[in-house]
Amino acid sequence: MKNLGILLSGRGSNFEAIARAVAAGEIPAKIALVVSNRAEAAGLERARALGLPALCIPSKGKPREAFDREVIEALKTRGVEYVCLAGFMRVLGPDLVREFPNRILNIHPALLPSFPGTDAQKQALDYGVRFTGCTVHLVDEGVDTGPIILQAAVPVFDDDTEETLSARILEQEHRIYPEAVKLLVEGQIEVKGRRVRLNKGAAAASGRSPAP
Ligand code: GAR
Secondary structure, eight states: OEEEEEEESSOOHHHHHHHHHHHTTSSSEEEEEEEESSTTOHHHHHHHHTTOOEEEOOOTTSOHHHHHHHHHHHHHHTTOOEEEESSOOSOOOHHHHHHSTTOEEEEESSOTTSSOSSOHHHHHHHHTOSEEEEEEEEOOSSSSOSOEEEEEEEEOOTTOOHHHHHHHHHHHHHHHHHHHHHHHHTTOEEEETTEEEEOHHHHHHTTOOOOO
8 A cells, every 4th residue: 555645835626636546545655644735624624524634835935945844754754655746736846756756646727738837727728829738747957847747738718717717627626636656656657758658558548559
C-alpha cells in the first residue's frame, strides 16, 4: 500500500474525488497526510471530517525555501511516497520537486500547454477556443510544464461564463485525476523525456491503444 500526500489551498473537491477512489479500493494507496497552506481552506475541514490527518502549514510571508522545507518534513514524517497537488495555488520550489522525482502530480483546468498559470478557464474563454479541458501531469521545476499523463477535452459554448465552463471542466477533473493517481501508484507509467507511456493493462483500462 503506497502512502499519498495531498497539498491543497481551497475547496478540495479534487482531493475528495481521490479520497473516494481510495476508499472504494480503486487506488491501492492510503492518504497519509493532507496539507493546506491556508488555514481557512474548506479542503482541510473535508479531510478532518473524513478522519484523515490534516494540517495547515501557512505559506503567507514565508520564503519559498522555508515553506517547502516544512512541507517536505511533514510529508517525510508521514512516510509519503506520492504527492497530489489538488488546487494547490503555489509553485513548488526545486527542493520539494527533487525530493519526489516523477512522483508529484498536478491537475490543471486547461489542455496544457495552452493556458498555464492562474485563471485557466478565463484565459480559455477570453481567447475564444472551442475546446478546452483539463490535464493531469507530473510536476517538474517549471509552472505547469511537466510530462502529461491524462487529458480530457471539454467544449466551450457561446453562452458559457467562467462559472459554467469551470463546472463542466471540474466534472472531468474528478474523473481523470483519480485515474491518473491509480496509474502512477501502480507503477504503470513510463516517462521518456516529455512523453509518458502507459503499460498495456493501463492503456486498455483507459480506452487508449496500447503501446506497440
Ligand atoms: C481545480 O479546478 C484545479 O484544476 C485548479 O483549481 C481548482 C481546485 O478545485 N487548479 C489550478 O488552477 C492549478 N493551477 P478543488 O479545490 O475543488 O479541487
